[in-house]
Amino acid sequence: MLKRSRLILPLSLLTVALAPHAFAATPTVDPRIEQVLTELGKAQSIQAVALSPDGKQLAWVIRRDDKPAIEVADADGRHAHRVSAATTPGSCAESGIAWAPDSRRLAFIANCHVDLTSTKAMQNAIYLADTRGGGTPARLAALQGYVRSLQWTADGKSLGFLYVPGATRHASAVAAAKPAAGEIGVSGLEVQRVASVDVANGTLRELTPATLYAYEFDWSPDGSRIAYTAAPPPGDNNWWIAKLYVQSAQAGADARVLVDPAGTASASLHGLQIALPRWSPEAARIAFIGGLMSDQGATGGDIYAVPAGGGAPVDLTPGIRVTPSWLRWSGPHSLLVSQVSNGQSQLADYAVTGDRAQQQGVHFTVPASIGDGSASMAMSLSADLRHVAFVQSSYTAASEVHVGALGHAPPPAVTAFNAALKPAWGKAESVEWNNEGFHVQGWLLYPANYDAKKRYPMIVVVHGGPSSAVIPRWPGVGYGGAPLAALGYFVFMPNPRGSFGQGEQYVQANRKDFGYGDLRDILAGVDAVEKKLPVDDQRLGLTGWSYGGFMSMFAPTQTQRFRAVVAGAGTANWQSYYGQNLIDQWMPPFFGASVYDDPAVYAKSSAINFVKQVKTPMLIVVGDRDAECPAPQSFEMWHALRAQNVPTSLVVYPNEGHHFVDPTHQRDVLQRALAWFGQYLPATH
Secondary structure, three states: OOOOOOOOOOHHHHHHHHOOOOOOOOOOOOHHHHHHHHHHOOOOOEEEEEEOOOOOEEEEEEEEOOEEEEEEEEOOOOOOEEEOOOOOOOOOEEEEEEEOOOOOEEEEEEEOOOOOOOOOOOEEEEEEEEOOOOOOOEEEEEEEEEEEEEEEOOOOOEEEEEEEEOOOOOOOOOOOOOOOOOOOOOOOOOOOEEEEEEOOOOOEEEOOOOOOEEEEEEEOOOOOEEEEEEEOOOHHHHHHHOEEEEEEOOOOOOOEEEEOOOOOOOOOOOOOEEEEEEEOOOOOEEEEEEEOOOOOOOOOOEEEEEEOOOOOOEEOOOOOOOEEEEEEEEEOOEEEEEEEEOOEEEEEEEEEEOOEEEEEEEEEEEOOEEEOOOOOOOOEEOOOOOEEEEEEEOOOOOOEEEEEEOOOOOOOEOOOOOOOOOOOOOOEEEEEEEEOOEEEEEEEEOOOOOOOOOOEEEEEEEOOOOOOOOOOOOOOOOOOOHHHHHOOOEEEEEEOOOOOOOOHHHHHHHOOOOOOHHHHHHHHHHHHHHHHOOEEEEEEEEEEEOHHHHHHHHHHHOOOOEEEEEEEOOOOOHHHHHHHOOOHHHHHHHHOOOOOOOHHHHHOOOHHHHHHHOOOOEEEEEEOOOOOOOHHHHHHHHHHHHHOOOOEEEEEEOOOOOOOOOHHHHHHHHHHHHHHHHHHOOOOO
């Protein structure tokens, strides 16, 4: 249940037809808001990067002509040029870059029939570009459906990938759900499978059975087997109960369960989630991340390993105070790990001895978000593991490609796509405090043009998840806190219990306790900020998306400290939510039981049950096809607030899922939020 479709309607039609409150149009816009939004829109989005195995070439995916495009350059960023499947650049959406072991061929995915309003099957193709010989990339395979996660075998003879035959939407719970029609849970199921294509002749093989929805996979070192996480369809819902499978890399091969978290093989893993399976170099073990995770792709937990031939999984890192998010074997007894550490990104080495992995050293720690675009915090490495590449962004610098030697310092940027951009907000500062036995950390953005002699309002932004973390990143036009700082607010973004970055015990500390311990952590953090900075406690605001949307609805039932709220894609009533959402499997790990077995634990964290305590003006926004936090939850809260005569407004965005994709809607929701806080929490008296 995390964080943040396609049919574009005029805003006047949007608000009249779908917003119950009398918002005839977007509120009158403060010219400063328009200026901030315009500046945010100037950032060029770098979506992925890949370093060739020999460490001499780079490929990256960047938006050009309003579509993802691929460029290839030397490893130092020079001599960049575009690689495209189309004779007319810009006519195809291209992504999914993967270098062949020979460092010469680059595989990528192209969709040259882009129609985001179509309900027909997607049309994608896999292409191969010869980056040294030039010429037009050759089409390897044309596929009807969704394709992602290209991965070469070590011998360069096959390309594996995740494939949804006949897909009409992206395979993701945050994407807009298909309109409900037919027999629910039966009609129109789309199943993601591990597939491969023979590079010599383009022969397609669907490797995993149609009875399993595959989420991630990894080739064995010799390419003869695959390890993958999977569960019965529907895929959006069942990721939370996925098992780890191993099978021969042949179509129709028997799939063998290696790890079942619902079983009793590992007490520490029981009932939790697994992600990112990775074979050891000698194929003796498979490592993976296991923990309490809110969403597929937002990976975090302890590092586990299981014998590839079968046996009990072992927690290699019990009790650590960081959150591993990505890993790669760097030798038979060593791992390279990307992890969240106290609100920052960290790359570290671990030595594996028997059933324990000990951190041996840290390559670097940065107050920034890093990753190559393939998985959360993933690194792209040369074959000898001596050079690393990733995309980095922070509150001080927008996205750039960073490449360099893997040592004890973060590598430098080799691109300058966004070098001219400067923050419109004030400085960023890490804030730390202790509460109820927990060490808690968060990020604070100062208002633009900060003057220590003045008093300022502050907006608290609660992240989604709850199993996630605020790590500094340059904001886009989508919803976020940085634009508020640009308009004169302090913006406080805490990582309370339930967040990544302080170890798995901390992540699990708000199980069966949503909105209570984490809210106390947040309020203690507000107190800590107010003790050192000129924050006006009478001008506190609250906002968030997904879990942050829930907290924005729930907190005003518990405290009157917040004077204005914007709740994005929130949850008002966990009991009704259980039967409305399309991802109910995420709930028992967090609540301890289903709503039918323990309704009281759901009731105690439902804002609707305490709504008579709410006095705070609340703007509520949601997508009408949100599968994670369905729009009826927002309607329920809006209806209750209106009945209590609490100032409120509900805006529903058409054809949007949990993650808004229409730029018009992304801009509008941020614009409305800024105007709402401007009305109730003016930055100046």
